[in-house]
Amino acid sequence: MEVDQETNTQRQQRADAARNRERLLAVAEEVFRERGLEASVGEIAERAGVGRATLFRNFPTKQDLIIAVVTARVEEALAEGRAMLESTGDAEILFPFVKSLVGQQIDSRALFEAVGEETFLADERMRRAHAAIIELIDRLIAHDEQLGYVRSGLGAVDMLMLFKGACAVATSMPELGPAALERHLSLVRGAIAAPGRECPLQGTAPTIEDLHGRPASAARLS
C-alpha cells in the first residue's frame, strides 16, 4: 500500500504525513525489538507500507529513526511518571517507576542499549530526553523522601546506576528468569529504603542450579 501519493487538500496531506510518521515509529520499534538495531530501514518501510522516500523524508538517517523511537518511549515514560506524581498522593512512587522502566527496557533491549552509547548521548535530542528523565526522577525522589519511603541523599543518577545494574542482571543472566529479577529488584529497594523501613526480599535466593540451567531469552518482569 503506497500512500505516498498526491492527495486532494493540503490538510489531507498533513494528516497523511502525520499518520505515516506515527506508523513508521510504531513499526520501527516493533522491528528493532524483534530483530535488533541491525534490522534494515528498507524492511521497516516495507512492513509499514510506505515508500522508502517517505521514510527518508521523515528520518534522513537510521540514527534519526532510532532516536525518534527512543525519545517517543522516553516521552511516554515521562508522562507516566508525571501522572503518578499527580495522582498517587502519599503512596510510594520512585521504586515502582524505576521497576516499570526496567520492565520496558528489557522488552526493548536492543533499542535501549543504544541509549547509553556515546554517539547517541552526543545527540542533542537524546541529551534533552535524558535530562528530562533525570529531572523527573529527582522529583520522585523528593516526593518519596519527604514521605519517609527512601533514604536521604539519593540522586537521580544513583537510580540510573541501579537501573543499569538491574537491566544487566536481566540481560546477562537470563537463565535466572523473572523471579530472580524480581528478587534483585527487592534488593535494590532495600538499597534505597529509608532507615528502619522494611523491604522484604522477594522469593528465595536463586541457586547454582538456576544459574547453570538452560539459558533462555532475557527475563521479563511479570
Add this chain to the structure above:
Amino acid sequence: MEVDQETNTQRQQRADAARNRERLLAVAEEVFRERGLEASVGEIAERAGVGRATLFRNFPTKQDLIIAVVTARVEEALAEGRAMLESTGDAEILFPFVKSLVGQQIDSRALFEAVGEETFLADERMRRAHAAIIELIDRLIAHDEQLGYVRSGLGAVDMLMLFKGACAVATSMPELGPAALERHLSLVRGAIAAPGRECPLQGTAPTIEDLHGRPASAARLS
C-alpha cells in the same frame, strides 16, 4: 627465546614445562586484558617467548587457554576469600570480598565477560570454578550474617546479581568514573545490610553533567 628444546634431565624438562605454562598464562592474561579476547594465540606465544607447538601442547584450543586464565584467577579469588575467612575474625568479609571481585573484574573486563557466556559455562572446569566461588560466598554470607553485618536470607546468587550490576555500571557508564562506582557499591552495601546497620552513601550523587561528560575507559576502583 625458544626454551622448548631437549634438556639434560627429566626433572629439568618438567621444571621448564611448568615454567612455560605459568609464563603462557601470565602473558595470555596480559594480552587479553590489553587487546581483548580477539588477540591471537600466535601473539601470545611470541610475547611469552615460546614456540606455537609449546602453546598448543599446553592449550589445544584458544578456549582452553581462556578457561585456564579465568580459572587461575578464580583460584586466586578463592584463596583470597578463604584467607579472609580464616584471618578476619569478627570483621565484615562479604562486602569487602565482593568489592574486590568487582575491582578485579573491571581490570580484566574482556576476560571475565567470557565467564557468563553459554559456551564457557558449558565447560566443566568453568562450572566447577563457578560452583567453588558460590560455595565460598555462601560461607562468607553465613559468617557476616552471624555477626550481624548482613540481612538474613541472602544467597550467593543474590551477591552475583549485585556483582554483575556493579560491573555493568562500571563498564557501561564509564563517564561516571570511579567515584560513582564507589557510590554505587555503597548502595549495594545498603541492599545487603542487616536492619538497623548504618551504611552511609559514599560521596555525593553523580550529576547529569557527570553523565554527559567525556566518556573515558571503564572506571577503576581505587
